[in-house]
Amino acid sequence: MTPSDAEDNRWSDLDRPPLNAASLRRTLLRDGGLWSSLDVVPVTGSTNSDLAARADELPEGAVLVAEEQSAARGRLDRRWSAPARSGLFFSVLLKPAEVPVERWGWLPLLAGVAVATGLSRVAGVDTALKWPNDLLVTVGDQERKAGGILAERAGSASGGGIVIGIGLNVTLREDELPVPTAGSLALAGAKVTDRDPLLRSVLRSLEHWYTSWRDADGDPTASRLQETYAAGCATLGRRVRAELPGNRAVAGEAVAVDADGRLILATQEGVQEPVGAGDIVHLRPATP
Structure with missing residues (x-):
C-alpha cells in the first residue's frame, strides 16, 4: 500500500x-x-x-x-x-x-x-x-x-x-x-x-x-x-462584553435570558440591554 x-x-x-x-x-x-x-x-x-x-x-x-x-x-x-x-x-x-x-x-x-x-x-x-x-x-x-x-x-x-x-x-x-x-x-x-x-x-x-x-x-x-x-448557561451571572453588529460593543453582567432567547445585560449605566445577535466574550473578574 x-x-x-x-x-x-x-x-x-x-x-x-x-x-x-x-x-x-x-x-x-x-x-x-x-x-x-x-x-x-x-x-x-x-x-x-x-x-x-x-x-x-x-x-x-x-x-x-x-x-x-x-x-x-x-x-x-x-x-x-x-x-x-x-x-x-x-x-x-x-x-x-x-x-x-x-x-x-x-x-x-x-x-x-x-x-x-x-x-x-x-x-x-x-x-x-x-x-x-x-x-x-x-x-x-x-x-x-x-x-x-x-x-x-x-x-x-x-x-x-x-x-x-x-x-x-x-x-x-x-x-x-x-x-x-x-x-x-x-x-x-x-x-x-x-x-x-x-x-x-x-x-x-x-x-x-x-x-x-x-x-x-x-x-x-x-x-x-x-x-x-x-x-446550564455559563454566561449568566458573569461580566461579559457583547460585540454587536455595526462595530458596537456593550459590557455588563449577563443577568437573564428573556422569553425571546435574548441575553439581557445589566450595564454600569443601570440599563438592561437585550442582545439578540453578536459575539459574547466572557471577561475575567476585575482584580480588587
Missing part, C-alpha cells in the same frame, strides 16, 4: 473508526419518530449547505452526517476544519410549521440544550453553554469550546424549514486544536469517545426537546426550555 493509499483508507487511523450508518439507522429511525432518514458521507463541503439545497424535497427529520467537512461554517460565517472522524459533524432538517415563526429563534438554543444534555448522559463530562449555543467543557482548569451550532432558514416558505448544523470535537488531541481556546471531549476526560453512542444520544436528546417545544407551540416556558437553558 502506498502512502497516499494509506491516507485515503477509511481505517488508516484505528483510533478513529468510521461511523456505523446501518446501526445508527436501526436504532434511530422508527415509525412515529422525528428522524426520517440518516445518511453518512465520507466527506462533503458543508452538511448544512447540502441539506439546505434539498430542504423543499426532503421530509422533516432528515439527518446528514459527514466524516469530514472541507468547507464547514460556523456563526458569522467563520470557517473551521478538523481531521477526518475526529468529531461529529452533522445537520438536521426541522420543519416546525405549526409553531409561530417568531418563536423559531429558540431552535439554536434548543439544540444547545439537547447537545449538552445528550453528551453529559453518555460521555460523563460536565458541559455548559456559552450564549447562544457554544458548548463548553473544562480541560484542566480552563473553560474551552468543544462544539458549536449553526441554524439557517432553508427552502421555500411552504416546503422549507430550519437546518441546524452541529460540530463537536470528540477525539481532537492538543496538537490538533485549531486555537488554544478549543477543546474536545477526550481532552476533558470523557469516559466515552465512541462516536456512535454519542451521536445516538445527541439525536435522541434533540428529538425529546424539539418534540416538547413543538407540542407546546414553541412556548419556552411551557416546554421548560427556558429554565433548562438558563440552568
